[in-house]
Amino acid sequence: MRTTQPLTITLPLDMAQMVKDKVSSGEYATESEVIRDGLRTLAARDAAVERWLREEVVPTLADARAHPERLLTADQLRKNLSSQIDVITAQPRSGA
Template sequence: MRTTQPLTITLPHDLAQMVKDKVSSGKYASESEVIRDGLRTLAARDSAMQRWLLEEVVPTLEDARAHPERLLTAEEVRKNLSDYARKVTAKPRTGA
């Protein structure tokens, strides 16, 4: 049984050129290999995003709903950000 399926795709000129350049560089053996690698990278990014949403965002939202008294007001957030920015820009630079 065949494990691949041929597809015909249309790409904008800049993306088509990118695929050709990847093959020309020798990093990939074929255009199909470039597309497969790109799709695997996209799947990995989607998976990482899903993990982040489930493991970080949802628990944080649930905690905020359970403990609204811990939340900062918009004014408190602005002040904290302003204080942080002042602190970061006031640090003397080291090196060179």
């Protein structure tokens, strides 16, 4: 049983050159390997986003709905952010 499928793709010139450069540098043996690695990276990023949504965003939203009294108003948020910015900008810069 065949485990691969040939595809014909069209890339912008800069991306096509990037693929060729990866092969000519020896980092990858073939253009197909470059594309496969890029797709694996894309799949890993998609999985990380999905995990973040499921494990952090959804529970945070559920908590906000369950306890709306804990939420900040836009005014409170602006004041908190402004205070944090003041603290950061008041710190001396290292190496200056």
